Amino acid sequence: MLTIGEVLIALAVFLFVTQFLKLQRLRRRLPPGPIPFPVFGTLIQLNFQFNRDLLMKLAKIHGNIFTLWFGWAPVIVLNGYQAVKDGMTMHPEDVSGRLVSPFFRAMAKGKGIMLATGHTWKQQRRFALRTLRTLGLGKRGLEHRVQEEACYLVDFFASVKGKPLDPSFPLVHSVSNVICAVVFGHRFSRDDETFHEVIRAMERLFKFGGSFFHHLYEIFPWLMCRLPGPHKKVLSCYDVLSSFTRREISMHTERGTPDEPQDFIDFYLDHIEKSKDEPRSTYNEDNMVYSINDLFLGGSETTSTTLNWGLLYMVANPDIQEKVQKELDAVLGRSQLICYEDRRELPYTNAVVHEIQRFSNIISVGMPRVCVRNTILLGFPLKKGTIVFPNIASSLYDPEQWEAPRQFNPGHFLDKDGNFVSQQAFLPFSIGHRVCLGEHLARTELFIFFANLLRAFTFQLPEGATKINTEPMQGGTLQPHPYRICAIPR
Known part of the structure; x- marks a missing residue:
């Protein structure tokens, strides 16, 4: 006669086999991929990792459209420029939903723009895009804000007088101030401790992304939300950002909406009043807070991190740095105000x-x-609710699109006569209905900040330093390891 333990083991084996066979039937209708197992899906084969390089390796085995499983949920991965472009643009509306995972649901509660989906996302994105255009997005008015912050940044680097410094904070401070001027109507000084706290909170948020505890929260949200750990501290960092935003909104409310709105908050408060009788309106203070948080996070971290890498690459490639400086001197001289149009x-x-x-x-x-x-x-039929993951990074490293994808080579964007040429596989701002709404602002900032810094300074390692680490640190964005450089006035 079987013992209770043996019965339970037999039952567990029976359930495991049954669920395993069910998964195999389901996967036959989907793109190929690793064999999934009950509970964990394919996470065991992936060593509980999920990053761009791993996805590119899997594409070599299974093709540029393949399926991974997170538990019972299939995730369709698109790899390489052609698969990403076709998948995101052939039926863009069909794949415009956003997966609000457990951690991001706990953080943003499905509100705002970046982490919202459906009706809320459509209304908030449409309003944000329209308002940013009114405030100067894509026009010379907003470019003036960028030029102003670039001048502040150059002045700060000059004040250090060539001594070693970590450029990360001054970069993120200057870039953040551009979006602050648009959203809040004013900038923050370098000595403002509250603004320092907000930037530190933002940096912790991005560093947590993709970490072990982040993955753990996504797999076991019912458990992690009841346990202490770094995930709790990160959620409190988002609360710091939200409190900062609510304080700015409160200041605007107290002074009243002006006849001519001056910033994003003015426009949003005015729109709340105008749409209060619309039955399906999503315009309220919570969505305003989370939309502003999205604009602040999206308009600060990615651009400043890219500039941070840019200075490191100039130190690692002094010949490229020198060539940029010679072109700037020849075309603009040392005093002319740099405009985005100058890129031509x-x-x-x-x-x-x-x-x-x-x-x-x-x-x-x-x-x-x-x-x-x-x-x-x-070519694969997918049901409503299926998760689709376009590996945008794989387009930027696609060996079929770039001559030397794993080398830093400005020649990727130049023809044989030295003229600039755009590349179709250049998709850092994504593609389709979820393309970054701040793309033009980011392009303007990157060009104006970079050109101003390279015209004013030569960047080099401090005396005695010889190693340059260009390997990224994992996180929500890939950051360079902390480094110090000298900005030598030219």
Whole structure:
């Protein structure tokens, strides 16, 4: 006669085999991929990792569209430029949903722009894009803000007088101030401790992304939300950002909405009033807070991190740095105000800025999409709710699109005569319906900040330092390891 223990073991084996066979039936309808197992899906084969390089290795085995499983949930991965482009643009509306995973749901509660989906996302994104354009996005008015912050940044580097410094904070401070001027109507001084706290909170948020505890939270949210750990500290960092935003909104509310709105908060408060009788309106203070948080996070971290990599690459490639400086001197001289339009006369500088974006490839994993209806993706039928992951990073490293994808080479964006040429596989801002709404601002910032810094200074390692570490640190964005450089006035 069987013991209770033996019965339980037999039952567990029976359930495991049953669920395993069920998974195998399900996977036959989907793109190929590693064999999934009950509970963990394919996470065991992936060593509980999920990063761009691993996805590119799997594509060599299973093809440029393949399936991974997180538990019972299939994730369709698109790899390489052609698969990413076709998958995101052939039926863009069908794959415009956002997967709001457990951690991000706990953080942003499905509100705002970046971590929202459906009706909320459509209304908030449409309003943000329209308002940013009114405030000067894509026009010379907003470019003036960038030029102003670039001057502040150059003045700060000059004040250090060539001594070693870590450039990360001054870079993120200057870049953040551009979006602050647009959203809040004013900038923050370098001595503002509250703003320092917000920037530190933002940095912790991005460093947590993709970490072990982040993955653990996504797999076992019911357990992790009840346990202490770094995930709790990171959620409190998001609360710091939200409190900062609410304080700014409160200041605007107290002074009243002006006849002519001056910033994003003014426009949003005015729109709340205008739409209060609309039954499906999502315009309220919570969505305003989370939308502003999204603009602040998206408009600060990615651009400043790219610039941080750019200075490191100039130190590692002094010949490229010198060539940029010669072009800037020849075309603009030492005093002319640098405009975004100047990129047309500065093909080499423009190529270097683009190559910094391509080669640093700072998005570690990116944000997955969700099918909002039944659709066909690259020949495979997918049901509504299926998760689709476009590996944008793989487009920037696609060996079929780039001559030397793993080398820093501005020639990727130059023809044989030295003229700048755009490349179709250059997708750092994503593609399709979820393309970055701040793309033009980011392009403007990168060019103007970089050109101003290279014209004013030569960047080099401190005396005695010889090693340059260009390997990234894993996180929500791929950061360079902390480093110190000297900005030598020219």
